[in-house]
Amino acid sequence: MTLADLSAVFELGQQLFTAEEWPTLYRGWDEHELLALFHSEGETCLVAEAEGRVVGFALGRVMEKPRNAWRYGWLLWLGVRPEFHRGRVATRLLRRLTELFVAREARIMLVDTDEQNRHAVAFFKRQGFGQAVRHVYLSRNLDDHPRNIERRFEDTDAEDD
Numbered sequence: 001m002t003l004a005d006l007s008a009v010f011e012l013g014q015q016l017f018t019a020e021e022w023p024t025l026y027r028g029w030d031e032h033e034l035l036a037l038f039h040s041e042g043e044t045c046l047v048a049e050a051e052g053r054v055v056g057f058a059l060g061r062v063m064e065k066p067r068n069a070w071r072y073g074w075l076l077w078l079g080v081r082p083e084f085h086r087g088r089v090a091t092r093l094l095r096r097l098t099e100l101f102v103a104r105e106a107r108i109m110l111v112d113t114d115e116q117n118r119h120a121v122a123f124f125k126r127q128g129f130g131q132a133v134r135h136v137y138l139s140r141n142l143d144d145h146p147r148n149i150e151r152r153f154e155d156t157d158a159e160d161d
């Protein structure tokens, strides 16, 4: 992936990772995340092209954990233009990313997706990923936090002035 691919990758991601299809708030596709990843992990950000046009991407990073000798390759975002689905684009991106992770001495590769994302789950299983671990996301409404209540009063006062 090069600097010139950024906008095409961003647009494709926006098309693929919509709020409805990607209901969790915890991991969202936005330009800041894409730019930060490209800036710090450009070596493991890949695109697939057909006739000069970006048709897929795989964005990953190598992670090291303190007190753990193992290195991990984490595939953060994988997407393929819908017209190209089932055309082995993702398979080829994953294969290349895996080679890059192995070259950087990663011993385990991690991926994550929403449990309801059947296509991605089927794809990852087909690629040999297993040992799914469930993760629970919790949330708490902060509207009643004293600072938020105060802020609402401040806003009302400002409107009245």
Ligand SMILES: CC(C)(COP(=O)(O)OP(=O)(O)OC[C@H]1O[C@@H](n2cnc3c(N)ncnc32)[C@H](O)[C@@H]1OP(=O)(O)O)[C@@H](O)C(=O)NCCC(=O)NCCS
Pocket (backbone or CB within 6 Å): 016, 017, 076, 077, 078, 079, 080, 081, 084, 085, 086, 087, 088, 089, 090, 091, 092, 112, 113, 117, 118, 119, 120, 122, 123, 124, 126
């Ligand atoms: C998941 C995704 C990346 C797969 O890309 P792809 O290029 O279509 O995948 P491939 O053609 O390499 O698929 C290889 C195998 O994976 C499995 N697979 C892929 N898509 C599937 C689907 N829609 N339904 C069932 N199995 C599927 C199949 O076993 C397939 O082999 P087959 O076609 O011989 O049956 C693509 O569907 C996508 O971009 N989805 C939206 C974004 C997303 O969810 N990303 C993953 C989380 S970050």
